[in-house]
Amino acid sequence: MSRPVLVLTAAEEFAIEQREPIEPADGQVAVDVGWVGLCGTDLHIIEGSHPRARFPLVLGHELVGRALAGPLAGRMVVVDPLIACGTCAACQLGERHVCANLRLIGIDRDGGLGGRVVLDPDRLHAVPDGLDPIVAALAEPLAVAVHATRRAGVSPGDKVVIMGAGPIGLLLAFAVRRAGATTIVIGEPAPARRAFARAAGFDTLDPADPLADLERRTSGWLADVAFDAAAVPAVAALLPRLVRPAGRISLVGTYSRPVELDLQAVLFRELTLVGNRVYQPADIDSALAILADDPAGFRPLISDIVALDQAPAAIARLRAGDGVKYLVATGPA
Amino acid sequence: MLALVKTERGVGHLRLEERPDPVPAPGWVSISVRYAGICGTDLHIVADEFPYWPPVILGHEFFGTVAALGDGVDGGWLGARVVSEPHSLACGTCHLCRRGFAELCASKRSPGWGIDGAFAGSLTMPVHLLHRIPDGLSDRVAALAEPMAVSVTALNRGRVDAGDTVLIVGPGPVGILLAAGALAMGAAHVVVAGRHDSDRLRFAATLGARTAVGDAALELVRDLTAGRGADLVVDATGSAEAIGQALAAVRRRGRMVAVGMSGQPSVLVPWDLAVTRAVDVAFSMSSNGTAWEPAITILEQVPRLEAMSTVFPLGAWQAALAAVADRSVIKALLDPHAERAG
Numbered sequence: 001m002s003r004p005v006l007v008l009t010a011a012e013e014f015a016i017e018q019r020e021p022i023e024p025a026d027g028q029v030a031v032d033v034g035w036v037g038l039c040g041t042d043l044h045i046i047e048g049s050h051p052r053a054r055f056p057l058v059l060g061h062e063l064v065g066r067a068l069a070g071p072l073a074g075r076m077v078v079v080d081p082l083i084a085c086g087t088c089a090a091c092q093l094g095e096r097h098v099c100a101n102l103r104l105i106g107i108d109r110d111g112g113l114g115g116r117v118v119l120d121p122d123r124l125h126a127v128p129d130g131l132d133p134i135v136a137a138l139a140e141p142l143a144v145a146v147h148a149t150r151r152a153g154v155s156p157g158d159k160v161v162i163m164g165a166g167p168i169g170l171l172l173a174f175a176v177r178r179a180g181a182t183t184i185v186i187g188e189p190a191p192a193r194r195a196f197a198r199a200a201g202f203d204t205l206d207p208a209d210p211l212a213d214l215e216r217r218t219s220g221w222l223a224d225v226a227f228d229a230a231a232v233p234a235v236a237a238l239l240p241r242l243v244r245p246a247g248r249i250s251l252v253g254t255y256s257r258p259v260e261l262d263l264q265a266v267l268f269r270e271l272t273l274v275g276n277r278v279y280q281p282a283d284i285d286s287a288l289a290i291l292a293d294d295p296a297g298f299r300p301l302i303s304d305i306v307a308l309d310q311a312p313a314a315i316a317r318l319r320a321g322d323g324v325k326y327l328v329a330t331g332p333a
Numbered sequence: 334m335l336a337l338v339k340t341e342r343g344v345g346h347l348r349l350e351e352r353p354d355p356v357p358a359p360g361w362v363s364i365s366v367r368y369a370g371i372c373g374t375d376l377h378i379v380a381d382e383f384p385y386w387p388p389v390i391l392g393h394e395f396f397g398t399v400a401a402l403g404d405g406v407d408g409g410w411l412g413a414r415v416v417s418e419p420h421s422l423a424c425g426t427c428h429l430c431r432r433g434f435a436e437l438c439a440s441k442r443s444p445g446w447g448i449d450g451a452f453a454g455s456l457t458m459p460v461h462l463l464h465r466i467p468d469g470l471s472d473r474v475a476a477l478a479e480p481m482a483v484s485v486t487a488l489n490r491g492r493v494d495a496g497d498t499v500l501i502v503g504p505g506p507v508g509i510l511l512a513a514g515a516l517a518m519g520a521a522h523v524v525v526a527g528r529h530d531s532d533r534l535r536f537a538a539t540l541g542a543r544t545a546v547g548d549a550a551l552e553l554v555r556d557l558t559a560g561r562g563a564d565l566v567v568d569a570t571g572s573a574e575a576i577g578q579a580l581a582a583v584r585r586r587g588r589m590v591a592v593g594m595s596g597q598p599s600v601l602v603p604w605d606l607a608v609t610r611a612v613d614v615a616f617s618m619s620s621n622g623t624a625w626e627p628a629i630t631i632l633e634q635v636p637r638l639e640a641m642s643t644v645f646p647l648g649a650w651q652a653a654l655a656a657v658a659d660r661s662v663i664k665a666l667l668d669p670h671a672e673r674a675g
Contacts, residue, residue, distance in 0.1 A: 126559060149519075150494045156485070156517050157630035178495040178519035182630050285559075286496020289521030 003331065005114040006308050009056045011048030014312045022110075024118040029070035031079060031124065035137045035305070036112040036328045037062030040166060041254075043319055045107065049256070053107050060112030060328070061104050062140040064133045070121035077124040078139040079117060080284055081105040097278050113311065115330045125284045128292040134302060135295045137327050138171070142287035142298075143279035144252065145171035149179050150283070151274050152225045152250040156180030161214055161223040161242050164230030165193040165204070167324050168252055170301060172227050173202045178290055181225075185217055187235075190321055200300065211241055227252055233259045240265035248272045301325050334454030335669065336390045337650050344381050349650065352390070355449065357403035357457045362410055364417070364458060368476035368644065368666040369451035370394035371657050373505070373594075378446055379654070382596065385446035392451030392667070393419045393444050394479040396472055399463075406460045416478035416629070418462040418622055419443040436486075436619035452647065454669045464625050467633060474638045476666050477510065481628035482620035483592070484510040488518060489624060490615040491565045491590035495519030498558050500550065500582045501542070502526045503569035503593060504533040506664045509641065511567050511592070512542040517631040520565075522557045526550035526578060533663050539637050554582045562587060562610075571595035576602050580612065588613045646671035 002018040009015050024030045039062055045053040063079040084091050084099035091099050105111045105119065127136040145168060154160060160181040162169050165188035173184050186197045187205040194204040206213040214222060226242040228235055231253030239249050240262045249271055266273060279287075291298055303323030306314045314326040336352040357363045369392040377383040378391060399413045422442040423435035430438050444450035444458065466475045484507055493499060499515040501508050504527040515523045525537040525544050534544040545553045554563045562584030568576050571593035580603050583589055589612050607614070620628075632638060643662040645653035647669040656662040 146495055154495075155489070156514070156627040156634075175495055175519075180517045180519060180627070180630070180634075182634075283496075285561075286494065286521065289496045289498070290519070293521050 003115050004308055005058055006311055007056050007058055008046060011055070012046060016309060019114065021116045022114070022118055024069070027120065028118045029073075029121045029124065030068040030116055030118045031063070031065040031077060032068060033060070033063050033065035033112040033115055033117060033330045034076075034133055035064045036060035036330055037137045037140065038311070038315060038318055038326045038328065039141065041107065042315065046315060050107065058110035058114040059106050060114070061106030062137060063105075063112040063117065064127065064137045064139075065112070065117075067124055070124065072121075072124050072126050076127040076133045076136070078127060078136055078284060078288060079105065079112070079119065080123045080125065080281060081111070081140070082123075082278060083108070097280050112330060113308065113328060125281070125288060128288055131288070131292040132295055134305065134327065135291050135298055136288065138291060138298055138301060138325065139284055139287045141167055141325070142171050142175065142291065143283040144168055144276070145175040146286045146290070147279040147283040148172060148227060148250050148252045148274075148276040149175040151276060152227070152248050154179040154181050154225055157182050158224040159183035159218050159221060160225050160227065161185050161187065161205070162227045162229055163187040163235045163238070164228070164253060165190070165197045166229060167301070169227070169229035170197060170200065170324060172229055172252065173197065173200070174298065175290070176225075183218060185214060187230075192321060196324065211238060214242060223247060225250060229253045231255045236261050240269065240271060243269075243271060245269045246271070248274060250274045250276060252276050302327055305329055335647055336449070336453035337392070337647065337667075338388050338390050339378060339385060340388045342381060342387055345379065346387070347379055347391075349648065352453065354455055355457045357401055357406075359404035360406065360459055360461070361403040361457045362399045362406055362460050362463070363401035363455050364395070364397040364415060365400040365455045366395050366397040366451045366453065366669050367472045368396050368668060370476050370480065370642070371653055371665040371667065372480065373657075375445070376654065376658060383446065386442070389446060390449040390451075390453045390456070391445050392453070392456075393446070394476065395451035395456070396466065396475040396478065397451075397455070400455060403457075410460060410463070413463070414466040414475065415463045416466060416475055416625075417458045417464070418482070418620065418625055419445070419479065420462060420622070421448055421459055433623070434621065436621055452650070452667055452669065464629060466629065470629070470633050471639060473642055473644070473666065474632050477632060477638060477641065477664065478625065478628055479620065480507050480664075481510050481514065481632055482624045483507060484514045485624035485628045485631065486619070486621045487511060487567060487590050487592040487617035488514050489621070490617045491567060491588045493518035493520050493565060496521045497564040498522040498524070498554060500524045500526060500554055500563040500566040500579060501569060502550070502566065502575040502579045504531065504537050504544070505569060506641070507592065508569040509533065509537050509540070509663065511569060512537050513540050513635045513638070514631055515565070516541050517634055524550055524553055524557070524563070528574075531660070533660070536641060536663055539640070540635060550578060551582050558584065564588065565590070567592060569593045571600065573601045576600060580606050580610070583610060583612055585610045586612075588615070590615050590617055592617045642666045644668050
């Protein structure tokens with residue numbers, strides 16, 4: 001039976017098409033997708049600036065749905081959308097998330113806004129019993145934050161600065177708070193996002209002079225760890241000065257072109273610079289456990305849940321900086 | 334002042350004595366003791382099972398206020414509410430001190446066994462070992478700083494990542510504070526396992542840990558991790574049975590930290606199980622200096638720790654030691670300035 005699929009036919013062009021559900025190849029399992037989270041990467045794809053995405057494309061890589069076969073058949077699952085080649089150096093080293101040929105469902109091939117995806121069974125993670133699948137839809141972006149938090153070694157009492165209060169910046173704030181950071185300040189130029197961050201219980205930096213404000217708030221100590229969830233040149237210029245000597249800089253946002261970074265400051269202050277690309281499977285398990293432990297704390301991050309035909313309008317709101325995370329309900333799950 | 338003194342070597346030889354107030358040397362301060370915690374190590378010293386230099390006033394866990402300053406100490410310390418790392422007389426020059434491990438220095442002489450300790454009206458400590466206690470943290474909870482720092486040190490040896498499942502075997506005071514620390518470090522699930530149901534297990538549950546008796550711990554850990562096993566297991570007992578339980582519950586490529594003393598020359602462990610699971614094992618001893626500020630932060634964050642301790646006047650030291658030995662209290666604190674019991 002055919003079903004409606006939201007197709008990005010060209011940059012900024014959406015159409016709803018009726019398509020037959022895709023069938024799994026040998027060894028693959030199908031997932032009936034219930035909810036799809038929209039993300040900043042989707043915006044890049046829609047405007048035609050993503051280096052790999054080709055049209056027509058069905059978006060959607062933050063997915064919750066019901067597994068139709070395999071070891072988790074019948075259960076609600078979160079999808080790990082990464083597809084690794086299995087043969088490059090990173091894959092041979094077990095670091096499949098940094099595969100040289102990494103592809104994602106919803107970017108390089110059709111994703112969740114078609115209502116069904118097919119994948120290898122190892123891409124599925126069971127939603128813990130009792131966790132609202134709507135909250136579980138945050139597992140993929142939260143896994144990004146958990147991955148970066150783990151690699152930065154955040155520990156109780158740490159002072160953390162996060163540049164950027166988009167969805168990833170906010171989820172980083174939740175993740176580092178979970179890891180025991182006691183001073184968490186977020187740098188963000190957009191007043192609405194600053195207000196949301198404060199409502200979620202985090203401090204924000206004075207956008208007029210973030211460095212001076214951070215010095216004041218930490219009595220001159222500066223941050224033990226600075227996360228870059230903004231990925232703009234002005235932040236890159238600031239990063240080495242936001243952390244104390246021997247501190248850590250964690251790069252989470254994606255720069256679309258090379259930027260200037262003061263490597264002399266990195267050297268003299270012996271800073272640790274940590275790159276992060278997506279997440280590993282254990283990070284998704286950790287994200288699900290964290291969500292299951294405090295679903296009410298995360299629920300406010302979901303600004304709205306819209307039907308498939310309303311997804312383009314939700315994308316427009318996301319682009320306008322209105323709201324944090326929009327979910328598209330893609331059918332019965 | 335009154336002081337509880339281990340007067341000579343051998344089992345026992347513990348006596349309450351009148352002692353002159355200690356005078357701080359240059360760089361040291363005198364601390365008026367508000368509460369001093371009794372630890373398993375104190376019982377081992379009484380039983381002549383741990384090194385000590387008699388006659389010596391016992392007590393290495395304490396909270397108090399700075400009452401007098403030795404030469405060269407900044408006047409801002411006077412009256413400060415403080416706890417102290419117990420790593421006095423660490424040499425500062427050996428390979429361990431130079432690597433930041435003063436707690437393992439062979440020259441270290443801690444209060445309570447190497448130098449006079451905190452089971453007294455006051456003691457002296459080098460100022461560089463002090464940590465200020467925030468105003469909002471109560472005296473009774475601040476007195477838990479040393480075992481909390483021991484727990485943080487152990488957890489750092491094994492590492493807790495946000496979202497982890499952690500099993501703590503042994504619900505003693507350190508086991509309970511390990512659970513509090515693991516939760517503060519972001520563990521999604523902390524299971525505290527005991528051999529039988531107890532007030533200690535019930536108290537751990539009030540902190541947000543799950544609790545289990547005996548083999549039920551393994552089942553609970555498996556349920557919580559979809560069968561994977563715990564990311565980190567911590568043994569706070571030193572017993573073969575508990576170590577076996579911990580290794581049965583850890584996942585493959587998981588981590589184990591041993592922080593409990595066995596009191597035995599050797600312990601039987603399920604060696605091949607640990608090998609086949611490719612477990613990272615770390616042993617942990619005392620508290621590293623870097624663990625103290627995080628420990629104080631965790632004490633501020635965890636509610637209900639007040640209820641962990643039972644206060645005894647110093648004069649009732651026999652009852653307090655007995656209560657620790659028979660586990661009828663979780664943590665006994667001595668109040669050296671209380672009216673003498675009886």
